[in-house]
Amino acid sequence: MADTSLVFVLDAQMPFIRHPDVPGCVEESWFFNALSYTYLPLLRVCTALETEGVPFKLAIAFAPTLCEMLADPLLQERYLHSLDHAVDFGLAELDRNAGAPEIQELIKSQLDQIQLNRRDFEDIYERNILRKFDYFATHGYIEILATSATACFMPLYADIPEAINAQIETGLIVYRKHFTAIPNGFWLPGMAWCHGFDQVLRAYGFQYTLVDAHGLLFADPPPDTGIFAPASCENGFAVFGRDKNACDEVLSPERGFQTNPVYLDTERDIGFDLEERSLARMFDVNLGRRITGFRYYSKGTAENRTESYQPVKAHAQLCADARDFLESRVAALDKASKLLEGAPVTVTCAFPASFFGQSWYEGVSWIEEIFRAAASRSDVSFALPSTRVTGKSSGRLVVPYCSSWSDSGYAEEVLNNSNDWMYPYIRKATMRMIDLAERFPDDSGLKERALNMAARELLLAQSIDWFTMMNDRDRAEYARRRFEESVRAFTVVYESLGSNFISTEWLTKIEKIDNLFPEINYRVFSRKK
């Protein structure tokens, strides 16, 4: 029987958007939505599949910034408050739609979902959902990949190895805090590959990473196996090539599954339509309109966008989409297997986790359905990526091509006219941090605190999110502010170390706001001797 497998990888990425001094801010609602629509439903799917004995294998790269937010008591508390407000709001919505029984059914369903999330988060997972993901990892269902401390677009720092090392090492510290396993795989933020990364990642003990399809196919020469097996670099480091066509079947904004007219129109949320007074039960409109979760219409067609959402119809469609997706993969695996004359064949699909549940409301159920559908067939199964790495391949060794999984395929989204002003600052701060780590190798006390804070702010400023948000008119101002705040905080420490004076009051305040990576060691920025 042919050895064929599907590898399914999720990039669980989120910028650090904790604002203790601005309760109810719109940015924190991004985090709450991730919990409500992606991660809690995903855990329910995993639990259901495990309970029913349905085999499933899934890889996830949890961004350390997301891990730190998930573990943060303030955000946990605020999440529960946001759910309580949503219940109040939902009850008022029931009254407001008293004459529309179809809409009322949708409101009741959303209220049930909120209550379920509350129960799961508070009572079942005791506010610690990472522990449950770790449980699935230790039981062999999930493989958790390591990744950088913040989602840094690493090729743009390739000439500053200390910056890459600091990102990896701090990411590993956070990984060890939240998860039990020793990671085999490393997720490159944005899947951004650059020449030489195989050596860097191998030096940290990683066995594999993933690149987008052109990262392998444009290599010169490309691997014999195309994207149907992890390619091997000269040092034995394995590189999976993402099946872009397969992923586009799901993600494409023009023709992806999510575009089907029966699916929920997530953009027609009443948080963007209703008058301020009605929304006040849920949030302060002055802090920004946002998703409430109360959405009543299916996507429809260009001619008809007024049809109310019908969950039964949507469920039937997602089951069909899951079957179609599997059918296409099986066909590709079968063809590849014949061409490779029975050698192991792997198709790798990688997606942003936020797409499932947030962009595509039915997406998490679709994931469940592909596992269920695969379980009912004998010709396809899922595998964890590390089980498909076979060591140094007998095939042709490759030097993967520079690439990323962004639309441009390279770095255009993070380096263009809207965000290129940021590079002089971030590169200068990075060089200064390396200099500080050299100048103060053994310091302790207040100086060590200040240096750790500088390192933390620098890592935050390197996050890809601020650079990509600069392309989005609605989020550019926030991104600019966050980037500048971090660079300024870094600069204050840098200059304070020059003058030998620092305000501990200010330092403590910033430490409380940006409370991630408490175990950080600024010496990760030191030059390797």
Add this chain to the structure above:
Amino acid sequence: MENIPLSRAYLESLSTSDLVELADTQGIDIPEGLNRRFIIGELLELAEENLQAVPDPALLMDADFSVIPDVLPETYNETQITLLMRDPGWVFVFWDFHSTIFSSVTGHHRFESFFLRVNSISTDDQPRVTDYFDIDVGIHDRKWYIHLSDRKQACRVDLYSRNTQEKEQLLAKSSELLVPPGGAGDLNGNPRRRIPPLLELSGISELRKQHFRNHRQAFS
């Protein structure tokens, strides 16, 4: 001066005349009409030199307040140029000047312009410049996107000034950047060459089309 917590934020809070006075007490000669950000740069540089000249005290002292700058600095007062790769066809460069160098170069009566020299560098055992072209940039420009035509080489961009009589003057060199070759994505390959079936099944033809649409210059 060692007793003053001299930071950019503190200096930004001073008037220009105070800055000139402070620079004078530190023995810095400030040409008339010099932009205040350059004066600040000079003072900070001197403060840094002083810092490096004395051993670091073991302790960082608590101060009543830290001055948080409202804006990021416009310059770091260093003459340097940095090169980043955006995609296989385009690189991005940004540069800055040390105030003294900038004023001495532009203040020279024969000064004509700044320009970037884009060098192709061989990637063999003995790297050497095999070709170059120049791009004139304005006196206030600090960044540029450059299309690379020779993609089998490494690239380095140098910042030069030019005056009407003398030879051009090199001000800064970027680090070298390896320009990725076209590889299998190269559309100039023989169109009749048969694509191996596994690469075809992997989607290489569609990828090439997409990349031609988006990056045709990179693969020309």
